[in-house]
Amino acid sequence: MxxxxxxxxxxxxxxxxxxxxxxxxxxxxxxxxxxxxxxxxxxxxxxxxxxxxxxxxxxxxxxxxxxxxxxxxTGGMDCIAGKGQVLEKVRLIEEQIVQLQTLRLQLLEAVADCPDHCKIAAILDDTLMVR
Amino acid sequence: MxxxxxxxxxxxxxxxxxxxxxxxxxxxxxxxxxxxxxxxxxxxxxxxxxxxxxxxxxxxxxxxxxxxxxxxxTGGMDCIAGKGQVLEKVRLIEEQIVQLQTLRLQLLEAVADCPDHCKIAAILDDTLMVR
DNA sequence: TTAAACGGTGGAGTATAGTCCACTGTCAAG
DNA sequence: CTTGACAGTGGACTATACTCCACCGTTTAA
Missing domain, CATH: 1.10.1660.10 (Multidrug-efflux Transporter Regulator; Chain: A; Domain 2)
Structure with missing residues (x-):
């Protein structure tokens, strides 16, 4: 075709x-x-x-x-070794999930007091000190 | 400097x-x-x-x-609008987490019966039909 | 017949965030 | 003085997985 x-x-x-x-x-x-x-x-x-x-x-x-x-x-497919690789992928995914969950919490925290207190502005105040 | x-x-x-x-x-x-x-x-x-x-x-x-x-x-930083954007980022992150969790389960499932039954090989059997 | 779709090739571009390479000039330390 | 580190510029490369562009030939349908 x-x-x-x-x-x-x-x-x-x-x-x-x-x-x-x-x-x-x-x-x-x-x-x-x-x-x-x-x-x-x-x-x-x-x-x-x-x-x-x-x-x-x-x-x-x-x-x-x-x-x-x-x-x-090639008929050399090894299910045991393949399992190892898959479990390694699972581990990396779990790591990623943890990182994302941490990030999620951090972001929620950043806007928790908005508009009374803005964490992003606080970061910029601390670092830029221009206002 | x-x-x-x-x-x-x-x-x-x-x-x-x-x-x-x-x-x-x-x-x-x-x-x-x-x-x-x-x-x-x-x-x-x-x-x-x-x-x-x-x-x-x-x-x-x-x-x-x-x-x-x-x-x-520019002094135009809007905490409210910023919050909206942050919450949107949170939503995307949550989506990502769900996807990763789904993927994690799928991979664990794929090796659950290894070495008695190899899902990856099954996929390849189904699609390639060469063995 | 004609125009658009299809097929081919080579190569650049996209997204994101850097990193490396080649070459040239300047500075510092031995 | 000499050599290596530092600084500059322009541009390509890295990773991953496509996608688009330019151009040319072939096929299809109106």
């Missing part, structure tokens, strides 16, 4: 598919062309795009996706 | 300070030069860098910082 079709079927834009080819996430044989030089995308490429879509949904980066699919395709 | 000194005092790198000048977050009068053409940074610039540092700590982007400082300096 042509790129417009596979774009439609996969839910990725043509530009995104070309980008994935450029970074090696998708591989098209050089001979996969029509007579007019248009690229012929096989159903296998569509499958791969669907895999990419699913993995992106659970937070995998493109680099990680490339790695996971490569392992899978 | 010279850039090395203000970098030291402010905790920002020289490159960062130059970057802030470039994007207009810091403004140096053209005449603020020594005889050898080295830039002379006034204490006011240091104050401003300190303000930037504090605002970054509570999650403000550089664009937001530029805006807030500008308002403050």
């Amino acid at each position: 042509l790129i417009g079709i596979i774009a439609q079927e996969s839910g990725f834009s043509r530009d995104t598919i070309r980008y994935y080819e450029k970074i090696g996430l998708l591989r098209l044989p050089k001979r996969a062309r029509r007579e007019n030089n248009y690229k012929e995308y096989s159903p296998a490429i569509l499958s791969r795009l669907r895999a990419i879509k699913e993995l992106k949904k659970i937070g995998y980066t493109l680099a990680e996706i490339q790695q996971v699919i490569a392992s899978y395709e | 010279l850039i090395g000194i203000i970098a030291q005092e402010s905790g920002f790198s020289r490159d960062t300070i130059r970057y802030y000048e470039k994007i207009g977050l810091l403004r140096l009068p053209k005449r603020a030069r020594r005889e050898n053409n080295y830039k002379e940074y006034s204490p006011a610039i240091l104050s401003r860098l300190r303000a930037i540092k504090e605002l970054k700590k509570i999650g403000y982007t550089l664009a937001e910082i530029q805006q807030v400082i500008a308002s403050y300096e």
Whole structure:
């Protein structure tokens, strides 16, 4: 199929598919062309795009996706090691959540006394001392 | 003071300070030069860098910082409007937290049955159907 | 036939916040 | 004096994931 079709079927834009080819996430044989030089995308490429879509949904980066699919395709996919990596991702996410929650509290605190007392103005008073 | 000194005092790198000048977050009068053409940074610039540092700590982007400082300096700082903006930031943060928590659960779910059942492999089985 | 959509390529741009590189001039310390 | 650090400028690079632009050829539908 042509790129417009596979774009439609996969839910990725043509530009995104070309980008994935450029970074090696998708591989098209050089001979996969029509007579007019248009690229012929096989159903296998569509499958791969669907895999990419699913993995992106659970937070995998493109680099990680490339790695996971490569392992899978060479039959060397190690669920134990994969679990370790996933748990590491979970840990990073938990860290992020804590940071966001801290930030949230700080912001709420900043406006708690508004308009009687404005913490942002206080910061600026303390640092700029211009008023 | 010279850039090395203000970098030291402010905790920002020289490159960062130059970057802030470039994007207009810091403004140096053209005449603020020594005889050898080295830039002379006034204490006011240091104050401003300190303000930037504090605002970054509570999650403000550089664009937001530029805006807030500008308002403050023109005496037009509106605590009420500022509160609205802050609460909007809080809302976005809360959204992010929810997304991260969802993602966390999904990832934990993905490895829950590992190594008996590997969800990642299942995704790849479903999509790639190559094994 | 014509115009618009589609396809191709190469490359730059976007967002955000820096960071690094190349080159030149100045300053300070050994 | 010499060398290394410091300062300046312009511009490219980094990270991540696209998206847009310019230009050219092909296809499609009115």
